Amino acid sequence: MTTYEVQREAVIHADIERVHALIDSFHNWSSWSPWEDVDPTMRREHSGPQAGPGAHYAWEGNRKAGKGSMTIVASAPQRIDLVIDFDKPFTAHNPTSFILEPVDGGTHVRWLMTGEHRGVAALIFRFMPMDKLIGPDFERGLERLEAAATA
Template sequence: MADTFLVERSIVTSASPEAVHTLIDDFRNWPQWSPWEELDPNMTRTYAGADRGAGASYAWSGNRKAGAGSMTITESVPGRKVKLDLSFLKPFRAQNVTTFLIEPGGSGTTVRWQMTGKQSWFFTVFGFVISMDKMVGKDFEKGLAALKRAAETRTT
């Protein structure tokens, strides 16, 4: 079994690359589309660093479903890409890299959501039963569908 993983999903939207980028590049917009924001209505959120783009940070702490962790945007290319470091503290510890690739094309804007990381010992052993793709793939699909809806209703 590999010691790294890649989870990737994509969706095509009629929204502009800029509208999509705006929703991803500012953590304050994530409640509009992130599949994990609804897991705990009492979740605490802390924003730090830049308002958006490289250097923007977001930390959360919630119930057992929401867990706790933080994200920091490390690279932002307007209308093209947002890359961030993702640190989970609960329910398990993990360090991952998440990348959103925004690709304009003839049929619309393709948004590709990727997460890569090292496979922990726990997931290496239990990965035979449940893979990272099975754990978060459906969440990515749900989030991308909500991102598409939010971007298509934006005027930016």
């Protein structure tokens, strides 16, 4: 078993309430998520509350999009915690957090995902680190979050 952490951060030039609202509702993720345009025919399903704890989003798409779900488990003005469960192309359970801090000119956003590789995945991902695999997606997501928050 090996553990990993992927983290990226950026200053979003919008107030914390606007940024929080874009992250706290999966209905808003289509405006900024780096994965939303991976498969134009991807099936999406929202359930639970519109936003905050219990909000749930599931997707299934082509090989690159895969299959999985996300659930918001906690939400406070400066932090949103969720769990991402991947079913395909590989199985993974990833606690994920967005930590928000008001700063001059906007909101500092830190996007953090942790996880564990077990069995064969531990061998495969030893040669393909998660930071190199997912980090660029987080960077693109933060750029898109900036665009959505300032639109």
